[in-house]
Amino acid sequence: MSDMLFQRIAIIGVGLLGGSIGLAVKSRGIASKVIGIGRNPERLELAMRMGAVDAVTTNLEEGCRDADLIILALPVKSIIDFLEPVARAASPGALVTDVGSTKASIVDHMQRYFDKQTVFIGSHPMAGSEKSGVEHSHADLYCDAVCYITVISSTPVEAVRRLTEFWQALGSRTMIVRPERHDQLVAALSHLPHFTAVALTKTVHESADDVNLLKSLVGNGFLGTSRIAEGHPGMWSDIAFDNQKNLCIYLDRIIDNLEEIKQLITNNDVESLTRLLNSVRQFRQEFNP
Amino acid sequence: MSDMLFQRIAIIGVGLLGGSIGLAVKSRGIASKVIGIGRNPERLELAMRMGAVDAVTTNLEEGCRDADLIILALPVKSIIDFLEPVARAASPGALVTDVGSTKASIVDHMQRYFDKQTVFIGSHPMAGSEKSGVEHSHADLYCDAVCYITVISSTPVEAVRRLTEFWQALGSRTMIVRPERHDQLVAALSHLPHFTAVALTKTVHESADDVNLLKSLVGNGFLGTSRIAEGHPGMWSDIAFDNQKNLCIYLDRIIDNLEEIKQLITNNDVESLTRLLNSVRQFRQEFNP
Numbered sequence: 001m002s003d004m005l006f007q008r009i010a011i012i013g014v015g016l017l018g019g020s021i022g023l024a025v026k027s028r029g030i031a032s033k034v035i036g037i038g039r040n041p042e043r044l045e046l047a048m049r050m051g052a053v054d055a056v057t058t059n060l061e062e063g064c065r066d067a068d069l070i071i072l073a074l075p076v077k078s079i080i081d082f083l084e085p086v087a088r089a090a091s092p093g094a095l096v097t098d099v100g101s102t103k104a105s106i107v108d109h110m111q112r113y114f115d116k117q118t119v120f121i122g123s124h125p126m127a128g129s130e131k132s133g134v135e136h137s138h139a140d141l142y143c144d145a146v147c148y149i150t151v152i153s154s155t156p157v158e159a160v161r162r163l164t165e166f167w168q169a170l171g172s173r174t175m176i177v178r179p180e181r182h183d184q185l186v187a188a189l190s191h192l193p194h195f196t197a198v199a200l201t202k203t204v205h206e207s208a209d210d211v212n213l214l215k216s217l218v219g220n221g222f223l224g225t226s227r228i229a230e231g232h233p234g235m236w237s238d239i240a241f242d243n244q245k246n247l248c249i250y251l252d253r254i255i256d257n258l259e260e261i262k263q264l265i266t267n268n269d270v271e272s273l274t275r276l277l278n279s280v281r282q283f284r285q286e287f288n289p
Numbered sequence: 290m291s292d293m294l295f296q297r298i299a300i301i302g303v304g305l306l307g308g309s310i311g312l313a314v315k316s317r318g319i320a321s322k323v324i325g326i327g328r329n330p331e332r333l334e335l336a337m338r339m340g341a342v343d344a345v346t347t348n349l350e351e352g353c354r355d356a357d358l359i360i361l362a363l364p365v366k367s368i369i370d371f372l373e374p375v376a377r378a379a380s381p382g383a384l385v386t387d388v389g390s391t392k393a394s395i396v397d398h399m400q401r402y403f404d405k406q407t408v409f410i411g412s413h414p415m416a417g418s419e420k421s422g423v424e425h426s427h428a429d430l431y432c433d434a435v436c437y438i439t440v441i442s443s444t445p446v447e448a449v450r451r452l453t454e455f456w457q458a459l460g461s462r463t464m465i466v467r468p469e470r471h472d473q474l475v476a477a478l479s480h481l482p483h484f485t486a487v488a489l490t491k492t493v494h495e496s497a498d499d500v501n502l503l504k505s506l507v508g509n510g511f512l513g514t515s516r517i518a519e520g521h522p523g524m525w526s527d528i529a530f531d532n533q534k535n536l537c538i539y540l541d542r543i544i545d546n547l548e549e550i551k552q553l554i555t556n557n558d559v560e561s562l563t564r565l566l567n568s569v570r571q572f573r574q575e576f577n578p
Contacts, residue, residue: 126508146506175506188496189507193514196489198569199546200482203539205572206546207477217435217464218478218576219415225482225514229573233566240554240562250492251551255544257488262540265529273529277522280487283494284518287507 005166006031010067012060012082014038014047016128017099018073019137022052024170027139037063047134064089069166072098076238080109083120087113095159096120101186101235102242103150103179111152119159122179124148125172126190132232143171148186150179187246191239194228195247196254198236201229294455295320299356301349301371303327303336305417306388307362308426311341313459316428326352336423353378358455361387365527369398372409376402384448385409390475390524391531392439392468400441408448411468413437414461415479421521432460437475439468476535480528484536485543486518487525 009025011018014036022034036053037060038044044056057063060082064070070090072079079100087110090096096118100106103122114120127145129136147167151160164174177185204222208214240247264273298314300307303325311323325342326349327333333345346352349371353359359379361368368389376399379385385407389395392411403409416434418425436456440449453463466474493511497503529536553562 126506129509146508173505185502185506188493189503190510192492193489193510195550196485196547197514198566199543199550200485201569201573202546202565203481203543204477205569206542207539208572211572211575213474214478215576216462217415217474219435220418221479221482221517223576224516225486226573226576227513228510230570231566233563233570236566237559237563241557241559244554244557248551248554250496251547251554253495254488254492255547255551257491258485258540258544258547261484261488262537262544265533265537265540268530268533270526270530274522274526276491277487277520277525280490280494281519281522283497283500284490284515286500287504287512287515 004029004031005162005169006069008033008035008067009069009071010035010037010063011053012037012063012070012072012086013074013078014044014053014056014134015073016132016134016136016141017125018071019047019050019052019134020127020139020141021071021073021099021170022047023050023137023139024142026051026054028169030166030169031069035063035067043134050134050137052134052137060085061089064091064094066091068094070094070096072096072100074098074100075235076100076102076106076242079106083110084113087118087120090118092117094118095162097123097163099123099125101190101239103148103182105242107150107152107179116154116156119156121155121159121163122150123163123167124150124182124186125167127172132235140171142167145172147172147174148182149174149176150182151176152179183243184246187243187250191243191247192250192254194231194236195240195251197226197229201226293318293320294451294458295358297322297324297356298358298360299324299326299352300342300360300362301326301352301375302362302367303333303342303345303423304362305421305423305425305430306414307360308336308339308341308423309416309428309430310360310362310388310459311336312339312426312428313431315340315343317458319455319458320358324352324356332423339423339426341423341426349374350378353380353383355380357383359383359385361385361389363387363389364524365389365391365395365531368395372399373402376407376409379407381406383407384451386412386452388412388414390479390528392437392471394531396439396441396468405443405445408445410444410448410452411439412452412456413439413471413475414456415475416461421524429460431456434461436461436463437471438463438465439471440465441468472532473535476532476539480532480536481539481543483517483520483525484529484540486515490515490518
């Protein structure tokens, strides 16, 4: 028996995230065979040509057969839709995971279909970009990225160990949390920034009587702060509805903070505004290398 | 007579912006002599050692004497405070400009002190970063940056021509606008993004029961969107109060947009949210190279 971490990995959805897992697995020798499963033969063909997978199929049962690791590399809503068919297609003993940006509802749903024979553990590698598609995938996408691994009381510890080892082999720093805690943390660190960038971009868009003028004038202030608003609309719509409760709490809070800033400016309260800016600056500087 | 654009340039305030003007002027041979004027002898000494200026002084009259271009490289509020003494210290025929991030109030104030003999024209090069201090200055800071040059009906066109030539010699793209129009444009493209980043950072800060945890988890979403919140508190407080009216209009608009997004999420209105995300993405993509 080989000392590889897994023998056969099936990746459902070979886009930026799935393709990059394939490339990393191949280049790091993490598994002997990687199967790409998808709907679009052309995209699968491209994944093959890029060396992200060893074989491809549009047939879920066929692709999952004998895989000891199955990864759902799909948007959140599709992950939930695929839980039941994947649980049926998976061989006994297979470990199933995903890369979805929210975790509580996925883990909640999976409990109906998975058991101790075929284990599902939700993963969330904090990787990706405003780009999408297998053509943008690369073997280092997960290097130095944080990967959340979510556990509930029934999660078998041995499966957690193997999955942790898998993500670490891809270069990620793993973090074990409960699904609900995960969804709170990413609401603040990822989903709120995203929808803030969207609101900012919408506001600037609405101010634009002349887009060409704006384009000639724009600087790093707007560009850096709005970049993530280019993210995939369907993916981010999925995330927003799935993590509705946490995201709306933070949206309320940022609205309150914007109101507070507006009040300080309107009241000519130089001292309080400067104090606020100082405190924010100090906090933000803690994130610098 | 040399064919240099100016003979003697006095820079009041030798920080990131002033120091970078000095370095660019020297390296591009735009003037034969650059004088640095400031309060802090150590900072002036550093500017000398860096080659940003040929001579330094803490005496305004002395520094401005015989200069044919005087540049106020100070925060907005200090620029306003210095208008009167600079108008008195400037030699007849001198051209005076500034680098302030707002323009209407500066131009409004300058009209009390300047005339057709000693001309003031407000400039705003859109350069700089969250860094400050002469130690971060470099000769290419103004390359490819937009520089606004603001005119009113009494501005002499020959002075506009010379100032335009100056900023272009530093590598900037110049844009001639009225001061009020400038303040509207930067409110949307620069000041709103800044205070949005501040509100976002404050919101994440308030959510942080454990800063070290956040630091280990943070990804590009928050980091990119919040980077400018590190900007200098005093400078940004100045800007906010100076451009109060325009900024508050945009703060109201982004609050409305955040409320709208929250409503769509709360109402499970997938179609409208996806449409909004699509339209924002399309607009944002126009800014890509």
